[in-house]
Amino acid sequence: MLQALIVDDEQHCIDRLKLLFENHKHNIGNYKICHSVSQAKSILENYNIDVLFLDVQLQNEMGFDLLKQLNTINFEIIFTTAYDSYAVEAFKFSALDYLLKPIDNDDLTLAMDKLKERKTLLNSAKKVASLLHNLNKNNDNKVINLSNSEGLHIIKVKEIIRCQADGNYTHLYLQNDKRITVSKTLKYFENLLKSYLFFRIHQSHLINLLYLNQFNQKKRVVKLNDGSEIEVSIRKKEPLLRILNDMKNF
Amino acid sequence: MTRLLFLILFYSTLTFSQNKVLDSLENKLKTHQHRDTLRVKLLINTANNCQHESPEKALKYIQEAREISENTGWLKGLSASIRQEGIVYYYQANTEKAMDLWQEALKVAEPLDDKVFNASIYNNLGGIFADMKQSERALEEYNKLLIAAKEANHKPYLINALSNIGVVYNEMNNSEKALPYLVEALEIAQEEKSDYFVAAIKTNLGHVYQKKGEYLKAKKQFEDAVSMAVSLKNKYIEASALNSIGKINIALNEFDNAKINSEKALVLANEIDAVEWKSDSWLVLSKVYSEKEDYKQALEAYENHIQFRDSIFSEEKKAEITRKDMQFQLEKKEALSNAEIKRQKIIKNSAMSGGAILLLIAVLGGIFYKKRRDDIEKVRTSQFESKVADTELKALRTQMNPHFIFNSLNSINDFIAKNNIKEANNYLVKFSKLIRAILENSDKKWIPIAEELELTELYIQLESYRLHSKFEYHFEIDDQIDQENTLIPPLILQPFIENSIWHGIAPLTEDGEITISIKQKEKMLICTIDDNGVGRMTKSKSSKTSMGIEITKNRLEIISQQKKVKGDLKLIDKPKGFKVELSLPLEEQF
Missing domain, CATH: 1.25.40.10 (Tetratricopeptide repeat domain)
Incomplete structure (x- = not known):
């Protein structure tokens, strides 16, 4: 049984979660409720909380402020938010879970299932660190957190040269000949990285355009800085040319 | 009237020095039998030296000179031969014949454009005019020779011109003018020995x-x-x-x-x-x-x-000579004007051909320019058209949104009125998920079938809630279709499904069934929505649904235009139920 804390400034959102918790009595035992960062901080410091449901927008504060003020993070975090693509991207980058409000029961079930799968809570602190790192708007050195059987990897976006699909797995080719394989689809990475000059040139290939060395239009092959030569699918040739042209003009 | 002693010009200067050359000339002719220009010169010279004593012999030599010149195409030789023949006839007082021949010689010499040579013939013609007391006309011709001779520093011709001018002035009873000319001529002739x-x-x-x-x-x-x-x-x-x-x-x-x-x-x-x-x-x-x-x-x-x-100058002869002269002058004028016409023609022709070339260049330039412009225009037009089409598509999609949202809001209202709060709550959460998904996809032209099916299922689930699971639904997707790679316009199927649910199945007393299938047929994607509802016969005319279908038809039309593949929409009435068949051009992500 997990001890939970709900941090939200809006009562109807709290009510919605309370209602949903009825369906999850087997997972969530007791839960506490608070409305602000300071209340939450004192609860977290005085009680043993396993999972924190943290609203992103709290009156005049941000949910992230709570995390900044804590010395240790030894609990799981599930953010709750209405629609905020900026925050959502940050959660995804940091591999932190989130629920969109109004919260769907199915989504909550999924989130609880993931929670149970986790072997250790140690990663939370690292993930939060990445989140806070990425939330710094002046930061052009964003990182993504990826977990696999080897553990949690914190990877700089800049480091990624290309991603290659392998069924439901994706191989990430990084600088210095590093390679990581994770159990996420290439489509997941495409969506995650599309605003960072990554372009899917093929059903199985997503490349970082910053590492594009040469585009042989005749052969439809791109040559990347690491020496790899990747095929460009017929349908992506023109869009790639357009995007390269835009980059040049930029 | 007496004949004046005019100096009549002949071919060479050989005759200057002595007259004893005739014998040697005839000897030379015998040794030089080769029919070349040298023989022509010899023949003319010989003729010139024997024309007074034996005109027949002279004419014989001249005839040979003419033949050689004609055969070798030597125009100057030919003209000189003719001139010499004229001289022979002139000395025989056959002025008409002389005039004919000198005029002929002039014509032959024309292309050579040898001013001095031509002037020598004019000089001879001048003699005829002077004989006829046409002093002005004679002076005109002699002055031509004088100028040409001075320019070319041709002594014999100069002597000729000066002497003849002197003679004419004397005939005009102007001795004062005549003397200096003759004296100068005499001096030069003596110098020349x-x-x-x-x-x-x-x-x-x-x-x-x-x-x-x-x-x-x-x-x-x-x-x-x-x-x-x-x-x-x-x-x-x-x-x-x-x-x-x-x-x-x-x-x-x-x-x-x-x-x-x-x-x-x-x-x-x-x-x-x-x-x-x-x-x-x-x-x-x-x-x-x-x-x-x-x-x-x-x-x-x-x-x-x-x-x-x-016999030299009868009135008849005078008239004849005058006529010949006039005719010659006329011919010359004609020739001149013909030459002028020719020149003008050349100018005109070259101007015209130049103009034609310019025109051609201009036309070709114009064509290329137009073609290029048209090409650019075509590209622009197509770019513009695709932009317009995109905008229209987007407009249609966004039009779909409020249409769909308000339909859904009505459903929620209905749902809340009929059900408990908890169910209404769940319904609303599903609805917000759907709206979120629709908004996320509304700026996309194409989405993978997998995503479209997620959206569609979400929608069907919502409707199923409202109808208390009155119907079952199935998705039958062809195995050969890669759902992640094959694309479809977002929410293209929703209006037909909505139609099936609310106008086909809702009025049914028993449970209904909807089957959504997608098959690939060559380069087309065939989507069918098949229900076992009441069909179109009993359906109420709902402007809402027809609007959704109307918008979808328009979307299909624009997509067909853009892809240059004709899409198709078939509405099929079944004995029980209704079937919609939608053919879309196959679009793949990779």
């Missing part, structure tokens, strides 16, 4: 003194000419000079001397058949007989004089 010219000029000079009444001076000149002509064996000049002395004799009342001189001249004139000098001799003789009161002889002599004179 040309006895022929000196003799001829002295004769002419004598005529000037004679006119001035300076008979002794005149007589001296004539006598010099005679002695030079004798040594030159030039009977023509000798006869002319002797006749002139005879006239002086009469003026000085030396009638016996006059008779002797004129009879001598007559003999010479008869020998060379020089009609003009015969005429002259008979005139002097008639005066001598008249003085001796031998009127019968005087009359006979006078009749001879007239006869010979008229």
